[in-house]
Amino acid sequence: xxxxxxxxxxxxxxxxxxxxxxxxxxxxxxxxxxxxxxxxxxxxxxxxxxxxxxxxxxxxxxxxxxxxxxxxxxxxxxxxxxxxxxxxxxxxxxxxxxxxxxxxxxxxxxxxxxxxxxxxxxxxxxxxxxxxxxxxxxxxxxxxxxxxxxxxxxxxxxxxxxxxxxxxxxxxxxxxxxxxxxxxxxxxxxxxxxxxxxxxxxxxxxxxxxxxxxxxxxxxxxxxxxxxxxxxxxxxxxxxxxxxxxxxxxxxxxxxxxxxxxxxxxxxxxxxxxxxxxxxxxxxxxxxxxxxxxxxxxxxxxxxxxxxxxxxxxxxxxxxxxxxxxxxxxxxxxxxxxxxxxxxxxxxxxxxxxxxxxxxxxxxxxxxxxxxxxxxxxxxxxxxxxxxxxxxxxxxxxxxxxxxxxxxxxxxxxxxxxx
Amino acid sequence: xxxxxxxxxxxxxxxxxxxxxxxxxxxxxxxxxxxxxxxxxxxxxxxxxxxxxxxxxxxxxxxxxxxxxxxxxxxxxxxxxxxxxxxxxxxxxxxxxxxxxxxxxxxxxxxxxxxxxxxxxxxxxxxxxxxxxxxxxxxxxxxxxxxxxxxxxxxxxxxxxxxxxxxxxxxxxxxxxxxxxxxxxxxxxxxxxxxxxxxxxxxxxxxxxxxxxxxxxxxxxxxxxxxxxxxxxxxxxxxxxxxxxxxxxxxxxxxxxxxxxxxxxxxxxxxxxxxxxxxxxxxxxxxxxxxxxxxxxxxxxxxxxxxxxxxxxxxxxxxxxxxxxxxxxxxxxxxxxxxxxxxxxxxxxxxxxxxxxxxxxxxxx
Ligand SMILES: Cc1cc2nc3c(=O)[nH]c(=O)nc-3n(C[C@H](O)[C@H](O)[C@H](O)COP(=O)(O)OP(=O)(O)OC[C@H]3O[C@@H](n4cnc5c(N)ncnc54)[C@H](O)[C@@H]3O)c2cc1C
Ligand SMILES: Cc1cc2nc3c(=O)[nH]c(=O)nc-3n(C[C@H](O)[C@H](O)[C@H](O)COP(=O)(O)OP(=O)(O)OC[C@H]3O[C@@H](n4cnc5c(N)ncnc54)[C@H](O)[C@@H]3O)c2cc1C
Numbered sequence: 001x002x003x004x005x006x007x008x009x010x011x012x013x014x015x016x017x018x019x020x021x022x023x024x025x026x027x028x029x030x031x032x033x034x035x036x037x038x039x040x041x042x043x044x045x046x047x048x049x050x051x052x053x054x055x056x057x058x059x060x061x062x063x064x065x066x067x068x069x070x071x072x073x074x075x076x077x078x079x080x081x082x083x084x085x086x087x088x089x090x091x092x093x094x095x096x097x098x099x100x101x102x103x104x105x106x107x108x109x110x111x112x113x114x115x116x117x118x119x120x121x122x123x124x125x126x127x128x129x130x131x132x133x134x135x136x137x138x139x140x141x142x143x144x145x146x147x148x149x150x151x152x153x154x155x156x157x158x159x160x161x162x163x164x165x166x167x168x169x170x171x172x173x174x175x176x177x178x179x180x181x182x183x184x185x186x187x188x189x190x191x192x193x194x195x196x197x198x199x200x201x202x203x204x205x206x207x208x209x210x211x212x213x214x215x216x217x218x219x220x221x222x223x224x225x226x227x228x229x230x231x232x233x234x235x236x237x238x239x240x241x242x243x244x245x246x247x248x249x250x251x252x253x254x255x256x257x258x259x260x261x262x263x264x265x266x267x268x269x270x271x272x273x274x275x276x277x278x279x280x281x282x283x284x285x286x287x288x289x290x291x292x293x294x295x296x297x298x299x300x301x302x303x304x305x306x307x308x309x310x311x312x313x314x315x316x317x318x319x320x321x322x323x324x325x326x327x328x329x330x331x332x333x334x335x336x337x338x339x340x341x342x343x344x345x346x347x348x349x350x351x352x353x354x355x356x357x358x359x360x361x362x363x364x365x366x367x368x369x370x371x372x373x374x375x376x377x378x379x380x381x382x383x384x385x386x387x388x389x390x391x392x393x394x395x396x397x398x399x400x401x402x403x404x405x406x407x408x409x410x411x412x413x414x415x416x417x418x419x
Numbered sequence: 420x421x422x423x424x425x426x427x428x429x430x431x432x433x434x435x436x437x438x439x440x441x442x443x444x445x446x447x448x449x450x451x452x453x454x455x456x457x458x459x460x461x462x463x464x465x466x467x468x469x470x471x472x473x474x475x476x477x478x479x480x481x482x483x484x485x486x487x488x489x490x491x492x493x494x495x496x497x498x499x500x501x502x503x504x505x506x507x508x509x510x511x512x513x514x515x516x517x518x519x520x521x522x523x524x525x526x527x528x529x530x531x532x533x534x535x536x537x538x539x540x541x542x543x544x545x546x547x548x549x550x551x552x553x554x555x556x557x558x559x560x561x562x563x564x565x566x567x568x569x570x571x572x573x574x575x576x577x578x579x580x581x582x583x584x585x586x587x588x589x590x591x592x593x594x595x596x597x598x599x600x601x602x603x604x605x606x607x608x609x610x611x612x613x614x615x616x617x618x619x620x621x622x623x624x625x626x627x628x629x630x631x632x633x634x635x636x637x638x639x640x641x642x643x644x645x646x647x648x649x650x651x652x653x654x655x656x657x658x659x660x661x662x663x664x665x666x667x668x669x670x671x672x673x674x675x676x677x678x679x680x681x682x683x684x685x686x687x688x689x690x691x692x693x694x695x696x697x698x699x700x701x702x703x704x705x706x707x708x709x710x711x712x713x714x715x716x717x718x719x720x721x722x723x724x725x726x727x728x729x730x731x732x733x734x735x736x737x738x739x740x741x742x743x744x745x746x747x748x749x750x751x752x753x754x755x756x757x758x759x760x761x762x763x764x765x766x767x768x769x770x771x772x773x774x775x776x777x778x779x780x781x782x783x784x
Binding site: 001002003004005006007008075076078081304305306307308309310319320322323324326327328330331333334337338348351354355400403404406407410411413417418 | 420421422423424425426429488551552553554555556677680681691692694697698700701702704705706708709710712713715716719720729730731733734735737738741776777
């Protein structure tokens with residue numbers, strides 16, 4: 001092993017390609033879909049589906065099957081590193097669009113993490129099909145956000161029909177509409193619903209269920225209107241006596257004294273937190289690059305290398321922003337590098353999320369501030385990026401929850417000792 | 420490829436330096452700071468780890484190759500024990516490393532074997548000047564070419580071990596550019612203050628004011644020979660060293676306050692179980708790791724001759740100085756009133772941490 005910071009060639013090449021996608025398919029219509037909140041940018045979705053299929057990505061943004069081809073030279077795996085770069089680049093284009101990139105998203109990630117080989121085969125093949133296809137993850141409820149153990153949704157086995165009967169209401173489901181509603185343009189998707197099969201067992205009783213699009217008793221009750229990432233739909237999903245086949249449960253159908261089901265969800269988060277962080281960094285980079293461009297246009301240069309007491313306030317701010325952006329990105333790269341190398345990365349994942357949540361918010365805020373009226377105007381996308389950025393510190397564990405994870409790790413505390 | 424694991428050799432070095440830092444430097448730090456004195460034996464022991472020796476090729480009496488990454492790892496470890504002690508052990512590098520990086524062949528042969536042979540003996544360098552707007556790229560000390568010689572005038576501050584140094588590199592402005600000049604001990608016109616500098620921190624390190632009054636040296640004493648050198652490379656190397664030391668100091672404060680917080684009871688539980696404390700610790704750990712990676716990247720870029728390496732070193736240095744201040748301040752805060760008392764080291768870490776914004780020139784790797 002060694003210490004090295006060379007962007008792997010395949011990733012560098014991919015970035016060049018994605019930059020043109022970001023400029024031509026995303027930036028050009030960013031504003032339009034920010035202002036028409038629940039409209040779907042079909043052309044982007046279609047294009048990405050076709051492009052990803054052609055690239056052999058298995059349809060969707062995933063770490064992919066990273067094994068080198070037979071006979072090819074052995075090289076270290078880079079699947080998660082590539083994914084983080086893809087997400088950063090797409091979010092540099094538009095973070096809301098990135099979230100509606102077709103594929104399995106968090107729903108498929110849950111199947112991947114907690115499903116059996118048969119379930120993976122059965123549920124995941126669809127993303128490589130003819131039409132763009134989506135999946136979503138439903139954990140959050142009105143009364144259970146950060147505290148996922150408080151979910152009330154129940155799944156009861158109907159012994160007669162050997163079906164699970166699910167009741168409850170899920171909120172804030174990213175791509176819930178695209179995954180569940182049977183649009184003609186889309187393939188049949190699914191949602192993964194977290195429910196308890198034994199409320200007395202707490203976390204040990206929590207299981208995830210694959211609920212196919214169009215399942216009876218399930219309705220999209222609401223689409224949220226949001227501060228930012230408006231191209232991405234955020235759904236409330238009501239489940240009333242929704243019946244799903246017995247085999248759609250991910251993990252064991254019986255409750256032991258262990259919390260393996262819940263741990264499955266948490267393992268998903270270790271993998272996805274740096275990716276959410278990467279999305280935020282893409283937005284922040286967009287804002288910082290825009291700011292620097294505008295400063296240059298206005299004859300302001302940044303004099304790198306000067307002692308700080310000789311710098312102007314704007315210079316100091318820009319230098320700080322660059323430090324924040326790059327160091328936050330490196331935390332992400334380290335976390336996904338660990339994932340690629342099968343090292344446990346709960347600490348690094350959460351660190352990258354903490355830092356990205358902070359710096360994306362600060363960088364976009366500062367950029368708006370420095371640009372003055374131009375920063376506040378909807379003529380430019382900067383004000384949108386400021387709104388988009390904030391979600392980085394909220395979903396996939398808020399900044400506080402990720403601080404708790406980091407603190408527990410460094411202090412050697414359990415969830416009981418530090419809550 | 421990306422990779423974040425030191426190689427075997429680097430890891431061995433880090434382990435060895437870490438042991439010295441924990442078992443020798445740290446236990447001696449408080450006493451050294453209060454008495455303004457570092458035991459000679461302590462410095463010798465650090466010298467014997469061979470940090471500098473391992474960065475110098477065999478041709479000049481050493482046994483390795485310089486790598487900014489390796490040095491960054493070692494400096495962090497060393498400074499994690501004690502900053503003043505670490506800077507003292509590494510003082511000869513202030514002279515040797517610029518020669519290795521930018522010296523002429525004659526300069527390398529004349530000095531490198533002598534410096535690394537045997538016991539630690541002081542060679543030093545003078546960059547900092549006593550002015551609020553001190554800028555390494557706009558020095559007040561001047562060098563002027565006069566016939567075959569350079570004539571230097573001005574005043575330098577914070578020069579480690581200047582009193583005993585066998586020779587020093589003095590940085591001066593030559594036609595608008597910073598250039599180094601090798602000044603031998605007892606050069607005519609060179610005067611070193613009797614009194615040591617008194618600073619907020621690093622009191623164990625003997626630092627002196629140095630005056631130059633028409634100090635005259637032949638052209639061959641210009642670092643790099645008659646045609647000089649690129650100061651940016653030296654400055655970037657200094658910045659990476661300072662930044663790494665900042666990480667070491669910050670880590671010391673973090674580690675101490677974390678352990679304290681797990682022991683200290685208040686309101687029926689350990690204070691570490693309070694989010695106000697736990698979140699500070701989480702942020703300290705995150706910030707330290709983020710800046711460490713930024714430094715590693717800068718060092719790697721420098722080692723590999725990447726285009727933006729100098730800028731990256733500047734960013735890493737700037738970020739590290741801010742990080743060190745934030746972390747060491749919180750270290751004191753976590754100990755409450757006890758953090759303010761000199762029996763605990765966190766107040767010293769805070770004083771040392773404040774210096775990094777101006778420590779360019781006290782370390783180079
Ligand atoms: C746009 C969007 C998309 C989303 N997509 C999905 C999705 O696809 N699937 C899904 O399941 N969920 C999704 N979510 C939900 C998201 O994960 C939650 O909003 C998030 O976990 C926070 O939960 P909450 O909103 O209930 O806030 P709460 O849990 O009520 O938190 C409120 C505040 O209290 C703080 N807090 C909570 N607990 C603690 C604690 N122990 N210590 C200190 N502070 C604490 C929080 O940090 C926060 O600042 C999405 C949310 C949004 C806004
Ligand atoms: C120079 C000096 C002069 C002083 N003069 C006097 C004096 O004249 N008379 C006198 O009686 N005292 C005096 N004090 C003591 C001073 O008031 C205490 O040091 C102070 O109240 C903090 O208590 P502590 O040092 O025991 O810290 P602790 O109570 O041990 O606190 C340690 C850390 O934990 C944090 N913490 C503690 N409880 C909580 C909580 N519930 N939630 C979150 N965080 C928490 C604190 O903020 C601090 O960061 C003096 C102290 C100093 C340093």
